[in-house]
Amino acid sequence: SEAKFGIQSVFYYIFAAIVFLLPFSLVCAELASTYSKSGGLYRWISEAFGPRWGWTAMYLEWQTIVIWFPTMLMFGAASLAYIFWPESFDKTLASNKTYTLVVALAIYWATTLNAFRGQKMANRLSTAGGLFGTIIPGAILIVLGVLYVCMGKHDYLDHVSFFPDFSNLSTVVLAASIFLFYGGMEIQAVHVNDMSNPAKQFPRSVFLAMLVIVAVYAIGTLMIGLVIPSKDIDLLQSLLIAYKGLWGSFGLGWLGNVMALFIMFGVIGQASALVTGPATGLMAVAQSGYLPLSMQKVNKSGVNTRILMAQGLIVTAL
Template sequence: MENNNKPKSAVVASLSTIAMAIMIITTIISLRGLPSQAEFGLTSIFYYVFAAIFFLIPFALVCAELASTWTKSGGLFRWVSEAFGPKWGLAAMYLEWQTVVIWFPSVLMFASVALAYTFWPVSFDAWLAGNKIFTVCILLGVYWFSTFNTFRGIKSANKISTLGGLFGTIIPAAILILLGIIYLAMGKEIFLPLDKPFFPDLTNFNTLVLAAGIFLFYGGMEMQAVHVNQMGNPAKQFPKAVFIAVVAILAIFILATLTIGIVIPEKDINLLQTLLIAYNDLWATVGLPWLGNVMALFITFGVIGQVSVIIAGPSTGLLAVGKAGFLPTALQKTNKNGIQTPILYIQAAFVTVLTLVLVVLPSVQSAYQILSQMATITYLIMVLIIYGAFIWLRHTQPNKARGFKIPGGKPFAGIVTIIGFAGALLALVLSFIPPSQITTGSPAVYVGILILGTLIFVAVPFIIYAKKKASWKDAKTDFEPFDWQIEGRQPSQISKQK
């Protein structure tokens, strides 16, 4: 007898192990956060490995099982709704969207700094990079341009993203590491503090805050896990793909971070400008200082490409929430290219308002830090919800056919969940502590902004759910019902299907 619970997309086998590994690598790798870890010298190696073990690997396995089992539209909104109902599904989807909205200003601040370093001389670059007016103009200009470009359709955004990923991230990363090797071979002065231990001082929480941000470095796995059913044998191929990707990601992050630490003294590290300064110094070492400006232009293009494709990402998930009847009908509309323009306008408005943080904080660097930490906090809350959904679905739907299942049986799945949940919870707590490495103004104001922002962002989806109306549900919606609706039970009840 045919098993009707088998995921529909399990028959598709077009994705190889290497292809999946490359997809994971290109989703996660970004150069903008490297200076924050260069602060730690050799200790950064520990943080990268720790975050991979306690976040990247467990979350990848959990998301792969969820995505390969609940394959209908909705992504993480469906996963969480199957476990706890649409109220929590809406909360999880909203938090992912909110994370990206907060992330946009911080990553575009980096783009504005990179663009500043395309000019001459270096002293002017440094001044321009720290100028708030220049930063705000570039940030909003690039973002609104990318938004209007997205209105033309996903293909238009993907063209910029593909080229940006290659020329703005992959090639610059390889060049940075290669230049670092040449720098060492030439016997130049090494600024990396070799006296720092591999293991950090775990008693000093203030020094661990920037390290907690590594968890967001590894974010985005829930986006690629949805493709696991396109593999011929997910149970064997996906763990291999994760292993290959983790090794490559660790190698790139560690070697690139150490290269920056070798070239730039610890006291001179700046979260936004250091990467560009490192390129300038490295190219000057080989007698080609002008290539530092060219590299800055490439990195700017890379950030624009990254932003271009992500603008439509989580907002598409919010559209699915709307189609399920949990957002006003005005937010369910799309243009002729199938793009959810009303949601993108609201998203752009959020980004514009958050940009004003630059005005009240003491520096561009402190604004960058607080927005990065806020994005980390909202993302980690979403991650904890997904872990909870995974645990509960294992309990309520044990007989559901899974395209991919965490290997090792229940004991290993339990270990993976505990490790991942504990790691995310620890990073979440640390994210509220003001970092000792940079100036963020008054610690009380810094923490207050984070707490207030978190309370507001977490409350919003529950307020929306409480205000939902029956008229929001389109009778002709193409959003497929949840399993518990089909079975006539509550999400909290155990499924009786075999």
């Protein structure tokens, strides 16, 4: 969606990283390495303002992710549609509501049931999804875009000033959306117990994530704008169309379908991380006595399946 703004989107990615993502990441790294036992956001805010405010913050964090899930799952369904031929069929399938609903719910409940087997199983899936479904496709997108430019192919980027017009309301909307993209670094702090040395490992992971996020977002956005006119950019399908266009310019259009499969796997990995993240924080709330006794129980793998089931029912209804 940011590709519509061309080079100005890069200004906001960098600006938001400096004034928000960097200090926010520093705070998360400091708190996670100081309170390295459990609870994440709930523990941090409870230490400062008391458990009721900690519970409130953790609940709002959980609700934010739950409400956002459908968008991510719909993108996963669109990605799966693009593994077929021809592209006209892919577009039609990706726009079909019944298909989208079935695939979205299948992704969600598959990752939820996998999480029932324990945090290690969820982490394995999210790690593999992050590597093969996000980082590698992101790197490929950037390399293809550079080659595309070097070969002198036609680009559709709007050649506007790097610095936006701050009096224009649309630039404010863009800035707000990018700040929102950078939120969520605190979610993974609930997993510090899974690290052998969280005081050192969590800050390192945060800074590595920050560098990768900024690079993939900023450069990847430009690559999409290179091959798709801004008026044709679509939230769910444009990334997949960009891959097809870039590979097609080298006579390898079929690899765009392969990339769609990788991205679909990335959505599964992301879902696996987010299914357990805020829910793990809620479990800390439950075990502190701020949820009914029935919501405090865990299975033999240490997973609070009742919270995950309640979360799944809400996501399904949405």
